[in-house]
Amino acid sequence: MQTKTHISARDLTVSYGEQQALNHISIDIPDKKITAIIGPSGCGKTTLLKSFNRLLDLQDGVRVAGQVLVDGENIYDPGVEKTHLRKRMGLLSQRPTVLPMSIYDNVVYGLRIHGVKDKKILDQAVERYLQEANLWSEVKDRLHSSATRLSIGQQQRLCLARGLAVEPEIILGDEPTSALDPVSAEQIEQRFLVLKNQYTIVLVTHILRQAKRLADYVIFLYLGNLIEHGPAEQVLNNPRYAKTQAYIEGKFIEEPTIHKEITLQKERSADYLTSTLLALDELQVDQVLKVVVDSEPTMNEISKAVELKCHKILEVKRIDLLHWEIIIQKQNVNFII
């Protein structure tokens, strides 16, 4: 892609106590585009989103390893000012959470904590951002009543207004339309399409059609692993790997049965290509080979070579700092090396 990268994760691993929620995720999120994170429930979408503004720090027992770079700066460096970082990202949480105060105070909360006191500025902000979030007409007569009395869908839009009011560079939306009817959801989607001219937007969504409508770029996670990522048309219409395909077609995601496993370490490049192809030769058609290698270039080369021979790569996964695994399904081709 020729666009600039805004956020990038480098080898990001997150665990809640014993439970690993994200395994060695490396990814680039383009600037001023909409990136959709998709994947089944519990695969780590929310966790990935929260790792971008260091919201995971609030919880006890969460360990984060690796880096997240925002504009090239690692936000997990010890010297980073977290409050400033968070202000740069508006997060819409999965469950809309209004603060225990009036609608007006909710919208200007971010401004107030960053020291804005001028009543005129606050008033303007309230009107402007509520309008941006499509809520103004519904609440303009009761700005000073408690926000908890709003309907859930209204609360979701209020959270959007509140997030926009701190003027972030990035919007992180965790299923931002989950509580809305199709019409309101559509309105919010339209907003996002406008907003992406100014903001980098990362959305978690369960709705594939929404991802298709909005996303420029798609990330597919499964059980904490990054399975596939790339431009939206490619991932959604023509996915490379089996699990992505299954998910997009709404099928049950199965772990392939491995029929043979080889580990290639520190071998010369000619050797590991041959070893892989030899191993494939021994298998029947449709059987599956797992190859574990110890560097990214090796992984890329093997993938390329295997695809050239028309075998099918089901999955490529980083298993730890050094190791990658490639899952290859033998196809019905009769080349002889």
Added chain:
Amino acid sequence: MNIRQFKETIAHRLMFLLCLFVLSLVFLMVFGLYQRAKPILAVSSMKDLVFSANWHPTQGHFGLAGFIAGTLWVTAIAIVIAVPLSLLTATYLSEYCSRWVREIIKPVIDLLAGISPVVYGVWGMIAVVPLVRDYLMPFLSERLPFFPFASENYTGFSALTAGIVLAIMISPLIISIIEEVMRAVSFGVREASVSLGATKWQTTKWVVLRKASPGIVAAVILGLSRAMGETMAVLMVAGCAMQGFPKSIFDTAYPLPALIANTYGEMMSVPLYDAAVLLAALILFLITVFFNIVAWGILLYIERKEA
């Protein structure tokens, strides 16, 4: 009607009756106290008894105002000390400290809440009385010779001493409740605030404390009721000499519970003494009820504003 339904009905009725019984105890108590206080109300008016500080039982003067003022004075001092102390401690425990620190401190605080008042009284006599006598009183009363610091009482047994002891005594209870209420505030609203760039302190101040405010009010009122009714510890350190209205935090104070405990059953030869002391008990009861009703009102107000 089958057995199960029968049991259900019986249990229902029984619980209702027990509830009624407990409720009626309150009324019985008020009624009993009123009956026994009647003789003195026949002699002097309620107004005189409550608003006059003229307490000379042998001459037939039973003005309780000094004691009422003493109760309010000591309680006020205790609350002024205890509330900030408890609020900050609870905030620290709930928001700032790590889990293991909390797991050590919390049981200790709960333990403190269970210690007998006599122990606090003794501790007050050997630690707080000298502190007030030798440092606080000479220092403050000389430098700030006006209300509420100026005083002639150099003994160290004073309203402030009692207030400090009471504050230490009720703080564990208040801390414990506030901490629990604060921790019950959902994680989501904290996240919402923090993700807008708020610091922990801003989040605590604007969101957590706000959400916890009904619980905090309840905790303070509970502490206040406890302080108001506390007898033993106060009796030991407040000085308990009748000097009319307390004019300084360093003056002695003689709160109602101390009066009742000190004299009831002892000076019965003085006519009407018995009735006067029971009237004092009734007044104490009514003051406590009053504060609870006020607390209730505040809670309702907050809840209505919130929801």
